[in-house]
Amino acid sequence: MTTPQQGPATEDNWMFPSANGWTFGQVKHLELPFDWELVDGVIAARGQTNVWHNEVRDGIADALKAVRAQPYRVLNEQCVMLDEQNVVKPDVIVYDPRKLDFFEAECIPTARLALVVEVVSPGSRRDDRVSKPAQFAEAKVPCYWRVELDRDRRLAVHEYWLNADTLSYIPAPLHPVHHGKLVTELPFPVEIDLEAIVGF
Template identity: 35%
Template sequence: MGVPMSVEGEFPPSGQAPRRHLWPIPPEGGYTVEDLYRLPDLPAHTELIDGSLVFMSPQSLFHAMTVDALNIRLRELAPAEYWVSREMTTVLDEQNAPEPDLLVVHADSVQGLDQTRFEPSDVVLAVEVVSPSSRSRDRDTKPLKYARAGIPHYWRVEKENDRPVVHVFELEPSTGAYVATGIFREELKVSVPFPVAVDLTDIATPPRRT
């Protein structure tokens, strides 16, 4: 499918004169993964959900610190047969290519530094840290699609009293749906997809000002 034409529009920043921007016109039937990789000048970390382009809002400090901390800890704990990555496009089907905040993939699926995507069969665990703008996608849309694609494990991280709370889900093969296996507030401690122990009380704590 070719790159769609664009339509000119205006969106003025607060207190400033309008400036011109070219918005792409969605093709009939919605965008595809091919469009996601061919459309010029898309914002960083654009996702494709049900044929629609989803642009990421600016992330909060809580989101950044939580992703960073979990990324470091999972990399420390992951066995050699797994690879931990953050914010990589995962192509579920022709019209769905989300970008989980964190992924654990089979190490042999990592093909090189120019790689830009993973397939569902590559992914062992997908992790989403919930933001206000992504709440419905992270709670409803994405886990449904990850489960249908056969990704065995899903973690959803919520902010509760300024601390991360991790909701852990595992794929039930007979139903093809996720089942909740635990909610962790003080310490995240699981045995699958590999043994993990993370002190959650020490995450997302900004440095104290003196």
């Protein structure tokens, strides 16, 4: 079912986009009882995450903040605009704040991103492994990390670099998967004790 698209979405009609779908400008003001992303003009609820997911997300963000190089900054759960009809909230981003209006910016444009980190949970496997890497690669984001919890409850960080010719990600040549400790030079020199993040 669709309704004519006239002006901003409301709490009563957000679930009925027109054939053209919503834009971020039409939905950004909504106060809905759940966290959401805009996917191809449709509001999609974000799944509930558990404690380990949030501990890992925050632990990686804290580690990146501790070693970040200028001019980069690190944020959790910040909306990123792929285009007007696709606005997502990665678990962690590293971005370049230069040329952004610090006080007015609502979303980080993909052109400012250096790294996207997604922590995989049961409800996000396909998105984090397939859909989002494809979207961020097409948007030319240089680095993508996918964080998984192995069967033995150890962290595995899959590191990907952008192939600029194909606009797709390739496994990082030296260490495509990190266990125990993550050591990389991109987007800046980073060393993260993965065992410590889940060692509680």
